[in-house]
Amino acid sequence: MEALNKHGIGTFDVVVVNLYPFYDKVTSTEGISFEDGIENIDIGGPAMIRAAAKNHKDVLIVVDSQDYPALLEFLKGNHNDQQFRIKLAWKAFQHVASYDSAVSEWLWKQTVGDKFPPSLTVPISLKSLLRYGENPHQKAAFFIDKSLSEVNAGGIATAIQHHGKEMSYNNYLDADAAWNCVSEFKNPTCVIVKHTNPCGVASRDDILEAYRLAVKADPVSAFGGIVAFNTEVDEALAKEIREFRSPTDGETRMFYEIVVAPSYTKKGLEVLCGKSKTLRILEAKMNEKGKLSLRQVGGGWLAQDSDDLVPEDIQFKVVSEKNPPESELRDAEFAWLCVKHVKSNAIVIAKNNCMLGMGSGQPNRLESLRIALRKAGDEVKGAALASDAFFPFAWKDAVEEACESGIGVITEPGGSIRDNDAIDCCNKYGVSLLFTNVRHFRH
Template sequence: MLGTAASSAATIPTTAQTANSIRRAFQTTTFDSLSSSRHPILCARFHFLSLRFFSNVSTKAMSHSQTLHASNYHPQSSAPGNKQALISLSDKKELTLLGNGLQELGYTIVSTGGTASALENAGVSVTKVEQLTCFPEMLDGRVKTVHPNIHGGILARRDQKHHMEALNEHGIGTFDVVVVNLYPFYDKVTSTGGIAFDDGIENIDIGGPAMVRAAAKEMSYNNYLDADAAWNCVSEFRNPTCVIVKHTNPCGVASGDDILEAYRLAVKADPVSAFGGIVAFNIEVDDALAKEIREFRSPTDGETRMFYEIVVAPKYTEKGLEILCGKSKTLRILEAKKNEKGKLSLRQVGGGWLAQDSDDLTPQDIQFNVVSEKKPQDNELRDAEFAWLCVKHVKSNAIVIAKDNRMLGMGSGQPNRLESLRIALRKAGDEVKGAALASDAFFPFAWKDAVEEACESGIGVIAEPGGSIRDGDAVDCCNKYGVSLLFTKVRHFRH
């Protein structure tokens, strides 16, 4: 869960041009291929501003006429529907645009030190933090926002009655938006010529990270892993594709010109596992697709509305984003850039690291060599290529069964390949007849084992790396049952 129950995180880029673009930015998180920012406070990359948006809640704003004298401090509620934004920036680029945009959207702006001065100089109305804390900034600006009147208004959960009662009791207003970027510590200490130690210390931010952590909790460790897995998988496909991931394994994959139908078929592959999973698309999410995601009922009962943790796509239309934001208070909506090829895959082990080339190969990079008497039809070869692309993202031992550009069933993570096959066959059900099967590694045995069981089930074509000392048995078995067998000479073996 991401922060309070009535919230959704967002990152706004520097390219915002209007109040509408600011409104759009509040609804979406930029997911820059999951690369970590230089600042360790957030895993998602900071572009310019990191902020938190709380929707459909009443707020309080402080009057500009209030003084810093505690004895005269009597917070007053703002007009119904008024919203309050807290801004504290080191990099003030496009601050005026942001301030004017927020003001146009009806926000009362609360700000600190240099940020407040810059906004005032630009003609933007500002309430200074001191007016809320009743305490001046001190220690050369070190202490500004670390105060209950600030953090109470950020941290309070609006769905908790006792939280709101406590704020009312102490006269603390809530914040709808927190806009922060941190001191440029990394840029300073890595600058040409370096900087003095004392100057480096001065660029360690305290208040900024505290506000970011209070306002915008990170996605969980598992959410990042699953979102990364979903995006990596869906990015493999050229045609419009939907991928659904659960625990880093794709449990549903489908491609087609009709992305709505592809989404439905991806869910159908394993609706039980898809519930609570991550949904990824390799094309823009428009209003029609967003509505389908929001309203689609589980194929298991036709009544339960599908629930997802995350939706990730390269971009969203404004209407599509608006529709998705109404699906769930906790749904994370992520934008992602296409992955670069050629990067190393790193894994930490006790005492060091393991490094290997990423598994970037596509069906166009390899040969599907026919080693059986029966040659696959063109549609069977396409199914085998599709299954091969899917199985590279499934944890070993991995088996994927596919047909007509959709996953029918998959078995993953089993200590033996036969058990993975049986799981995949069970999920595929009656649709297994004539389907393609892909294995992430070779079959160590064929007779009375995985190859023969696959052939007996009605599988039409099998794609596997080959390389076993018993490859001949696999060929003979497929020939006996009239099944096409393809060797790729490429092993995935995802661990």
């Protein structure tokens, strides 16, 4: 202060700083050179923010435009509320920390390339408080990856909600599962999810038919579920969703928690909004691939690559005497895409690009198979079966029961010490067996 007084320099009461838009630049669709990325790293801005935040007792620091109205009210009232000042200072330090984290992550990718750095900082910010968590006695909130939200990247976190009740904790989980699954398919596809498991999946050139078949796969589970499409929802599809009756009794209108799609026509959105005041209608962009998947355990975090493999990445190797016809190969690929998204132990049975039945979450693979077979019923004849992992036993176990049911082709990773038993069993029953050498556990 002596130096300021000596040179006649005044003090600042308010400091407002907008940092260089680093997120926007380095994640732009046009791309950016390393040199331009470096140029977009703000140096003076963070320094001013830190200095002002440290001196929050005498300086108001603002880094978020949403705080402008509160700042103006504070100044008009001539308040000296230290809690308000501390809150702004906290927000300022948090803002700089997130900014520096994004720069650090970008530099790591540019110069080192290792997916797992020695330390990991994820810039997340609060999007909304939720009514409760997975259960009513649990408090909950939804945080968003700032590095993605600021460039409006894909996924459920940045989805636009056009209609319906506010999203719940479980809604976010289920919508994310449905969107992840439907995004896998290139052809027009409908996916219906219940408790994060796909209970109905169908691909057709006609999305109306795909929707009907997806519901038919398990209408009991579909009721109260989440419906996802990878194509635009137009008026005709919206009317079908609005008026469709449950196949179980032909009378009850199907009820859904959420509909999610990449876009809606104006009329399609109007029709869907008329179905129910509570129906949540989400518009989402396709997920960004290659991101780390993080999961918390007691005292730490697990990080891994996302399971982004597609059929083009896989060699479906025929190991049986029988070669499957082209139609069964297509069904095998379809079932394989579906089983990726089913909780382990997972079995999916499919035919004509439509899921007929699935078994999920069972401690042993045989029980998952039996559930899937029961769901598929008589349609199992000539269908494709996919398993998320190898079969530890074949004779008098899952492989033989599948063969006896009339399954046409089985797809599994292989890798068991009893692979030869599975091959011999399929040969005995004239069933095609494909190995992928890729496992899809989902816990």
